[in-house]
Amino acid sequence: MAELRQNLVIDTVPIDTDMIIKGSIDSALRELDREVFSGGPVGKEAFALQQAV
Amino acid sequence: MREKADSELVRRQNRRIVLETLRGQGPQARIGLGRSTGLSPASITSISSQLIDDGIIVERHDAEILPEPNRRGRPQTLLDLDPGAAQVLAVKISIDGIELALADYRGTILHRGSSRLATYDADAAAFGGRVADEISGFLAEAPSPRGRLARIAIAIQGVADSRAGTIMWSPAFRARNIPVVEPVQKALGIACSISNDANMIAEGLDQRSRGETSAVVFMGYGVGMGLILDGKVYHGPTGAAAEFGHMNHLPGGALCRCGRRGCVEAYAADYGILRSAGTDDDSTPPPLSGVPVETMRKLESQARAGEPRAMEAYRKAGQAVGYGLARLVALLNPTRIVLSGPGTHAIELIRPHLM
Numbered sequence: 001m002a003e004l005r006q007n008l009v010i011d012t013v014p015i016d017t018d019m020i021i022k023g024s025i026d027s028a029l030r031e032l033d034r035e036v037f038s039g040g041p042v043g044k045e046a047f048a049l050q051q052a053v
Numbered sequence: 054m055r056e057k058a059d060s061e062l063v064r065r066q067n068r069r070i071v072l073e074t075l076r077g078q079g080p081q082a083r084i085g086l087g088r089s090t091g092l093s094p095a096s097i098t099s100i101s102s103q104l105i106d107d108g109i110i111v112e113r114h115d116a117e118i119l120p121e122p123n124r125r126g127r128p129q130t131l132l133d134l135d136p137g138a139a140q141v142l143a144v145k146i147s148i149d150g151i152e153l154a155l156a157d158y159r160g161t162i163l164h165r166g167s168s169r170l171a172t173y174d175a176d177a178a179a180f181g182g183r184v185a186d187e188i189s190g191f192l193a194e195a196p197s198p199r200g201r202l203a204r205i206a207i208a209i210q211g212v213a214d215s216r217a218g219t220i221m222w223s224p225a226f227r228a229r230n231i232p233v234v235e236p237v238q239k240a241l242g243i244a245c246s247i248s249n250d251a252n253m254i255a256e257g258l259d260q261r262s263r264g265e266t267s268a269v270v271f272m273g274y275g276v277g278m279g280l281i282l283d284g285k286v287y288h289g290p291t292g293a294a295a296e297f298g299h300m301n302h303l304p305g306g307a308l309c310r311c312g313r314r315g316c317v318e319a320y321a322a323d324y325g326i327l328r329s330a331g332t333d334d335d336s337t338p339p340p341l342s343g344v345p346v347e348t349m350r351k352l353e354s355q356a357r358a359g360e361p362r363a364m365e366a367y368r369k370a371g372q373a374v375g376y377g378l379a380r381l382v383a384l385l386n387p388t389r390i391v392l393s394g395p396g397t398h399a400i401e402l403i404r405p406h407l408m
């Protein structure tokens with residue numbers, strides 16, 4: 001066990017609910033990058049077609 | 054035919070790499086983007102032209118972005134995400150409340166709001182429609198046009214089934230298996246996802262943990278975990294992975310909000326710490342609503358002043374989290390563990406008992 005912990009860093013990051021909002025935004029944007037905009041061409045006119053129902 | 058499919062796959066992959074790099078590292082000149090991505094100059098030229106034509110990225114002059122002392126040499130043209138390409142909406146549902154934030158494609162928050170939303174006694178079948186109504190009301194007040202909204206990400210306390218789009222269990226609700234994603238998508242026609250709040254914190258910290266195996270432990274009204282495996286947040290097949298707070302710490306032990314006994318959370322969440330300090334009866338049901346911040350501050354002060362029961366409650370909390378983390382370390386060999394959430398206000402009382 002000691003070997004496993006050798007390179008382990010334990011940080012404390014005081015986080016308020018804003019980090020949940022920020023993470024939700026980041027998650028949605030990454031999903032958009034990956035699942036919509038990587039596929040392109042997605043022009044602004046065609047954008048509405050990418051919205052799932 | 055196969056060749057065409059392969060080249061389309063490569064094109065998609067390269068576009069994704071460029072977008073991920075710009076999102077993770079910020080605006081870059083084409084030459085720098087080539088270095089960061091490992092793509093050839095010809096590929097970068099081709100992909101960036103396509104993305105500009107598609108309205109997804111824009112060219113910016115470095116004078117717009119960098120303060121003068123940081124600019125060197127000839128003016129540069131940088132590539133950046135086009136904020137107008139799309140908008141996303143973050144929704145956080147907690148006990149009797151909802152918070153919303155609309156952001157542009159660069160992640161800048163454009164509009165925020167919050168309101169009271171009854172959760173605990175909510176009718177499971179009607180709740181998703183209520184969320185959709187809240188979103189519609191919020192968007193009606195937003196200053197920017199709604200047509201750009203492309204994704205809605207919902208974060209909840211508790212366990213979410215991201216595949217079914219439901220809240221499986223949450224301390225904020227009496228009901229279980231509450232459909233959320235489907236009613237929201239049906240009402241608004243916009244793709245929606247749901248995840249637990251600890252996963253979302255991990256998403257927010259993901260930039261710092263790129264490529265690592267690490268874990269974010271949320272401590273506060275509950276105990277949760279966002280698990281990052283090789284740089285990616287791991288959700289599991291249904292999105293309910295890494296429910297660290299509901300790993301068993303002590304068989305038959307203290308009563309948890311989930312109804313089982315001995316969970317890590319039953320010792321290390323706010324209510325668990327408060328209960329340990331106040332009573333020997335670990336079957337005392339957790340409060341329906343959260344523990345007020347002032348109550349926890351008072352308990353922390355008592356522990357810092359050496360009050361034995363308060364100190365013991367924090368020792369038990371640290372031990373519960375510590376044993377859980379020790380199992381995680383043995384299983385996954387992470388390089389970094391981040392402790393976060395309002396519970397870390399008392400971290401100096403907890404940390405000595407972690408490992």
